Amino acid sequence: MRVAFGVLGPVTAWDGAGNAIPLKGPRHRAVLARLIVARRRVVPVPVLVGDLWAQPPEGAVPAVRTFVAALRRALEPDRPPRAPARLLVTEGPGYALRADRGTVDAWRFEQALAPGARAPGQVLGVLDEALALWRGPAYADFAGEGWAGAERSRLGELRLHAVERRAETLLGLGRDAEAVPDLDAHVAEHPWREDAWRLLALALYRTGRQGDALAVLRRARTLLVEQLGVDPGPRLLRLETDILAHAGHLDAPHGPEDRAERVWTRTAAAYDRAVAPGARARLESTVGLLRNLAVTGGGGLAAAREHREAAIAAAEELGDAVLTARVIGAYDVPAIWTRSDDPRLASRVVAAAERTLAALPPDAHPAARARLLATIALESRGTGGARGARAAGEAEEIARRLGDQGLLAFALNGVFMQSCHRAGLAPRRDAVGAELVALAGRNGLVTYEVLGHLIRLQARAALADFPGADRHAGAAERLAERHELPLVGVFTAWYGALRLAATCRTPASAEVAEAAEAAEAAYRDAAALLDGAGMPGLERGLLPLALLCLRVRHGRPARVGRDTGRDTDFGPYEPWARPLLLLAEDRAACAAAALRALPDPPHDLLFEALWALAARAAIAVGDRRTMIRAQQALAPAAGELAGAGSGVLTLGPVADHLDALAAALGDTGPAPPSTQG
Numbered sequence: 120m121r122v123a124f125g126v127l128g129p130v131t132a133w134d135g136a137g138n139a140i141p142l143k144g145p146r147h148r149a150v151l152a153r154l155i156v157a158r159r160r161v162v163p164v165p166v167l168v169g170d171l172w173a174q175p176p177e178g179a180v181p182a183v184r185t186f187v188a189a190l191r192r193a194l195e196p197d198r199p200p201r202a203p204a205r206l207l208v209t210e211g212p213g214y215a216l217r218a219d220r221g222t223v224d225a226w227r228f229e230q231a232l233a234p235g236a237r238a239p240g241q242v243l244g245v246l247d248e249a250l251a252l253w254r255g256p257a258y259a260d261f262a263g264e265g266w267a268g269a270e271r272s273r274l275g276e277l278r279l280h281a282v283e284r285r286a287e288t289l290l291g292l293g294r295d296a297e298a299v300p301d302l303d304a305h306v307a308e309h310p311w312r313e314d315a316w317r318l319l320a321l322a323l324y325r326t327g328r329q330g331d332a333l334a335v336l337r338r339a340r341t342l343l344v345e346q347l348g349v350d351p352g353p354r355l356l357r358l359e360t361d362i363l364a365h366a367g368h369l370d371a372p373h374g375p376e377d378r379a380e381r382v383w384t385r386t387a388a389a390y391d392r393a394v395a396p397g398a399r400a401r402l403e404s405t406v407g408l409l410r411n412l413a414v415t416g417g418g419g420l421a422a423a424r425e426h427r428e429a430a431i432a433a434a435e436e437l438g439d440a441v442l443t444a445r446v447i448g449a450y451d452v453p454a455i456w457t458r459s460d461d462p463r464l465a466s467r468v469v470a471a472a473e474r475t476l477a478a479l480p481p482d483a484h485p486a487a488r489a490r491l492l493a494t495i496a497l498e499s500r501g502t503g504g505a506r507g508a509r510a511a512g513e514a515e516e517i518a519r520r521l522g523d524q525g526l527l528a529f530a531l532n533g534v535f536m537q538s539c540h541r542a543g544l545a546p547r548r549d550a551v552g553a554e555l556v557a558l559a560g561r562n563g564l565v566t567y568e569v570l571g572h573l574i575r576l577q578a579r580a581a582l583a584d585f586p587g588a589d590r591h592a593g594a595a596e597r598l599a600e601r602h603e604l605p606l607v608g609v610f611t612a613w614y615g616a617l618r619l620a621a622t623c624r625t626p627a628s629a630e631v632a633e634a635a636e637a638a639e640a641a642y643r644d645a646a647a648l649l650d651g652a653g654m655p656g657l658e659r660g661l662l663p664l665a666l667l668c669l670r671v672r673h674g675r676p677a678r679v680g681r682d683t684g685r686d687t688d689f690g691p692y693e694p695w696a697r698p699l700l701l702l703a704e705d706r707a708a709c710a711a712a713a714l715r716a717l718p719d720p721p722h723d724l725l726f727e728a729l730w731a732l733a734a735r736a737a738i739a740v741g742d743r744r745t746m747i748r749a750q751q752a753l754a755p756a757a758g759e760l761a762g763a764g765s766g767v768l769t770l771g772p773v774a775d776h777l778d779a780l781a782a783a784l785g786d787t788g789p790a791p792p793s794t795q796g
Contacts, residue, residue, distance in 0.1 A: 121135045121222065122134060122135075122140070122194050122195075122206065122218075122222060123222045123223075123224070124151070124155060124218055124222060124223045124224065125223075125224045125252075125254065126152060126155055126223065126224060126225050126257055126258050126274075127224045127225055127228060127252050127253045127254055127255070127257055127274070128253065128254025128255035128256070128257075128259050129254070129255060129259045129260050130142075130148045130151060130152045130155075130258060130259075130260050130261070132151070132193070132194065140193050140194065141193060142190070142193060143189055143193070145260065146171055146182075146186055147186050147189055147190055148260060149170070149171055149260075149261065149264070150167060150171070150183065150186045150187060150190060150214075151190055151216070152258055152260070152261055152267065153167060153170055153171075153266055153267075154207070154214060154215065154216035155216060155218070155223060155225075156258075156266060156267060156270050157215065157216070158226075159215060159216065159217055159218065160215060161210050161211055161212070161213045161214065161215045162213045162214060162215065163211075163212040163213035164180055164183055164184075164212060164213045164214070165212075166213065167183050167213065167214070168180060168183060170264070170265075170266045171183070187207060187214055190207055191204050191206075191207050194206050194207060195207075205217070205687045205688065206218065219650065220647060220650045221650035221651050224252045225257065225274055227249070227252060227650075227651065228249050228252050228253075228274070228277070228278075228281075229277065230650070230651070231245050231246065231248065231249035232246075232249065232277060232280070232281055232284075241415070242284075242288050243285065243288050243289065243292070244418070245418075246281055246284060246285040246288065247285070248418065249281060250278070250281055250282065250285065253278060256271065256275065257270065257271045257274040257275060257278075258270065258271050279305075279309060279312060279315075282301065282305055282315075283305070283312065283314050283315050283318060285301075286298040286301060286302050286305075286315075286318045286319075286322070287318060289322075290318065290321060290322060290325070290371070293371045295321075295322045295325040295326050295371065296322070296326045298318065298319075298322045299319065299322050299323060299326065302315060302318055302319040302322060303319060305319075306319055306335075306339070310339075310342045310343075310346065311343070311347055313339070313343070313351065313352050313354070313355055314354075316335060316336065316339035316355060317354055317355055317358055319335050320332040320333075320335045320336050320339075320358055320359075320362070321358065321369065323335060324362050324369060325369070325370070325371055329362060332362055333359065333362060333363070336351075336355060336358065336359045336362075339351060339355060340355070390404070399437065399439070399442055402430055402433055402434055402442070402446050403442075403445055403446060403449060405426070405430050406427070406430055406445075406446050406449040406450055407449060409422075409423040409426055409427055409430065409450060410423070410449065410450055410451065410452055413450075413452045414452065414453075414566055414604055414606065415603070415605070418651070418653065419653070420460075420606070420652075420653035420654065421653040423450075423452070424460065424461055424464060424653075427450055427464075427468070428464055428467060428468070430446055431443070431446060431447055431467075431468065431471050434446040434447070435471060435474070435475075440475050440478035440479050440480065440483070441479065441480070441483055441487060443471070443475045443478075444475050444476075444479060444483070444487040444488075444490065444491055445487065445490075447468065447471060447472050447475060447490070447491060447494055448487060448489075448490025448491055448493070448494060448529075449490075450494070451490070451493070451525075451528075451529040451532075452566075453532055453566045453567055453569070453570035454497055454500070454532060454536065454570075455570060455573045455574065455577075455610060456654065456656060456657045456724070457500045457501050457536055457539055457722075457723035457724045458500065458501045458656040458657070458691070458721070458723050459498070459500055459501065459656050460653070460654055460655050460656035460657070461655070461656070465498040465499070465500075466498075468494065468498045469494075469495050469498045469499055472491045472492075472494045472495050472498075473495065475491055476488065476491050476492070479491075485517050485520075485521060486517070486518075486521060486523060486526055488517065489513075489514045489517035489518055489521075489523075489526055489529075489530060490514075490526065490529065492510040492511070492513050492514035492517070492530075492533070493510070493511070493514040493526075493529045493530045493532070493533040494533075495507060495510040495533075496508070496510040496511035496514060496530075496533025496534070496536055496537055497532060497533050497536050499536075499537075500536040500537070500723070501536075501539070501721050501722060501723040502721075502722075503540065503721065503722040507533075507536070507537045508537040508540060510533065510537075511530065511533035511534045511536070511537045512534070514526075514529070514530035514533055515527070515530040515531065515533075515534055517530075518530045524558050524561070524562045524564070525562065525564060527558060528555060528558060528559055528562075528564050528567040531551055531554060531555055532555075532567070532570065534551055535548060535551045535552070535574055538551065539722045539723050539724060539726055540722050541722075541726075541752075541755055542726055542727050542730070542752055542753055542754075542755045542756035542759075542773075543754075543755030543756035543757070543758075543759060544755075545577075545578045545581035545582055545756075545759050545764045546578070546582070548574055548577065548578045548764070549574070549575055549578035549579065549582070551571075551574060552570075552571045552572070552573075552574030552575035552577075552578060552591075553571070553575060554571070555567055555568070555570055555571030555574065556568055556571035556572060556575065557571075559571055565598060565602050565604075566602075566604065568598060569595050569598050569599060569604060569607055572591040572592075572594045572595040572598070573591070573595050573607070573610055573766070575587070575588075575591040576588045576591040576592050576595065576610075576611075576614055576766055577724065577763075577764050577765060577766040578764065579591065580614065580617060580618075580621070580760065580763040580764065580766055580769075581759045581760055581763045581764030582758070582759060582760075583621075583759075583760050583763070583772075585618060585621065585622075588614065588618075588766075589618075592611045592614050592615075595607050595610075595611060596608065596611050606652060606653075606654070608648065609645070609648045609649060609652055609654070609657075610766060612641075612644065612645040612648050613642075613645045613661075613766060613767040614766045614767070615641055615645070616638060616641035616642040616644075616645045616665070616767070616768075617665075617763060617765075617766060617767055617768055617769060619634065619637055619638035619641050620635075620638040620641075620642075620665070620668075620669050620672075620768065620769060621760065621763065621769050621771075622634065623635045623638055623669075623672075623673065635669060635673055635675075638669055639666060639669060642662060642665045642666060642669070643662065645767075646658075646661065646662040649661075659688070659690035659691065660688060660689045660690025660691055660692045660693070661690075661767065661768075663687055663688065663689050663692075663696070664689060664692045664696065664725075664728075664768065665767060665768040667689075667696055667699065667700075667732070668728060668732070668762060668768045668769065668770045669768075671699060671732065671735060671770065672769070672770050672771050677696075677699040677700050677702065677703035691721075692725070692729065694713070694716075694717055694718065695717065695720060695729040695732045695733055696732065697710075697713045698710040698711075698713045698714050698717070698732075698733070698736035698737075698740075699732060699735060699736050699739075701713060702736060702739055702740070707739075707740055710736055710739070710740055711740040711742060713736075714733065714736055714737055714740065714742045714745045715742070715744075715745075717733055717745065719748075719752070720733075724764050724765040724766075725762060725765050725768075726752075727753060727756050727759065727761045727762055727764065727773060728761050728762025728765065728768060728769070728770055730749045730752045730753050730761075731749075731753065731761040731762065731770040731773070731776045732770070733745055733748075733749050734746065734749035734750070734753070734776050734779070734780055735776075735779075737749060737783075738779055738780065738783045741783075743784065746780050746783055746784055747784065749776075749780060750777060750780045750781070750784070753773050753776060753777055753780075754777065756773045757773055757774050757777055758773070758774070759772075759773050760772055760773065761773045761776060
């Protein structure tokens with residue numbers, strides 16, 4: 120269960136469904152709040168005692184332990200008895216809350232305010248989302264507590280700054296009138312904020328209210344002098360002079376971004392007037408917007424997924440199969456990760472596409488059918504079913520016959536997604552990536568050109584061609600910077616960590632240990648980029664899996680490090696990690712039982728890595744059946760690096776694992792029948 124925490128208002132916690140978690144009494148909430156203030160650092164028990172009671176009673180230390188135990192039960196209700204806590208952990212002399220950065224509203228708020236290369240329209244959306252996190256004063260339950268005071272003040276100051284930055288962004292977009300009401304309320308509540316007074320006066324002046332602007336500046340001067348005993352700063356004084364002189368630099372900016380924003384606003388308004396509510400054209404236009412929204416960043420990607428299902432449902436309700444095919448097939452957003460971010464939505468999209476295929480009239484254009492088939496191939500990624508592969512092949516055949524390059528790019532994305540049905544297919548994926556780069560470059564299909572480079576990055580890494588992978592990483596990053604595609608940096612950052620991990624070679628030495636530590640730090644930095652990226656299919660379990668692979672490859676203990684949710688929640692990869700983790704705890708019998716129950720890995724980019732982990736554990740416990748299963752599965756990839764085809768992690772050469780398996784199996788008898796398809 121992914122727990123979220125709220126301190127921008129009364130202190131609270133929510134479960135994965137967004138429901139409030141009961142936290143019992145005020146001291147339980149105080150312990151939780153105090154640990155959040157510590158920002159993942161350990162708070163010694165004596166410090167907690169001193170913060171909870173002005174005069175600690177007898178038995179204060181056991182009471183703190185009771186509070187912690189109750190919080191653990193509330194925050195991790197499914198944790199087995201005696202299993203170590205993953206979230207609220209004991210470490211050294213005290214406790215720490217190892218919450219992920221994206222799970223505490225205050226930390227998300229700070230992250231939103233961090234500098235970044237965003238267009239003004241994007242900045243405005245980010246600030247609106249960040250300010251919406253506030254439910255009241257920070258740590259509202261603990262206004263009088265000394266340990267909360269500095270953090271309350273700091274967060275409060277950041278919020279005031281965000282309000283003013285939002286107003287300044289509106290002014291930069293030429294939306295001066297929109298800024299006035301919030302600024303008016305802001306200065307009334309916080310009259311010492313000189314910059315807020317300046318922005319309010321400027322907004323009023325730009326909307327033609329020169330008299331009101333001057334009145335605001337006079338009111339600001341009076342309040343500052345009479346209530347605070349300070350003179351207005353030079354910017355306020357200069358603004359009054361400039362307003363009286365109608366200085367040209369006060370006029371609204373008309374730079375390229377501002378003009379683009381005005382064009383967008385006017386075009387959207389014209390479309391709204393010209394296209395009647397309920398018109399079918401609105402549905403198709405909506406999907407076009409969702410497609411563009413999906414590549415703008417984490418919030419855009421999540422929103423696009425949410426509204427895509429609604430658009431498909433609306434199209435189906437109209438009973439027009441051709442229209443529904445256009446609505447489903449228009450969402451040709453390139454995808455690089457072979458595990459779905461939202462399996463429920465994916466299955467519903469596939470079902471809708473299948474229904475629409477069956478309902479298409481005989482005279483429907485073949486491209487409509489191809490787009491539905493490509494959608495099925497994309498959305499059934501990682502399931503291992505034959506239907507997805509057949510759909511990808513048929514979509515590709517239609518696109519080539521029609522000579523439609525955009526459709527072919529979409530179909531090839533489906534082919535890529537269905538190219539993990541066995542190990543050793545990196546050369547095939549490399550060829551797909553090369554064709555995508557070439558055709559997308561010729562036809563101005565930027566997002567597919569980026570996709571092609573990322574596919575080739577993965578494939579060249581699998582083939583141990585890191586100079587080649589480096590070239591494709593650089594090409595993808597340059598395109599992403601030029602065309603404002605921020606999610607590309609997430610994948611190249613993970614590749615950078617893989618690059619470090621792959622160059623750490625045994626035998627152990629001080630240099631290798633230092634390189635391994637650098638790789639682990641790079642993995643943690645890359646994982647931080649996943650916060651708010653809108654890609655849960657990529658995010659969950661990836662960091663602990665990468666750290667486990669790094670450690671196992673160098674013969675280090677399988678324990679992945681800190682007792683944090685991010686470090687120990689293997690998510691969908693847990694069955695393949697569990698045997699090695701059990702072995703690290705000297706529980707060989709349990710590891711053997713886990714191997715006997717181990718399913719085949721899903722058919723995705725981590726197929727070889729998960730089999731390599733299973734092989735390591737099987738050799739350690741002498742599980743012959745699993746060794747043979749792993750040997751048969753990995754054999755086609757003998758010339759590749761295990762896992763590197765993902766572009767995120769590796770367990771070293773597959774050949775090394777095959778050699779270890781062959782040595783362990785020896786000639787102790789015939790192999791059991793293969794379970795591989």
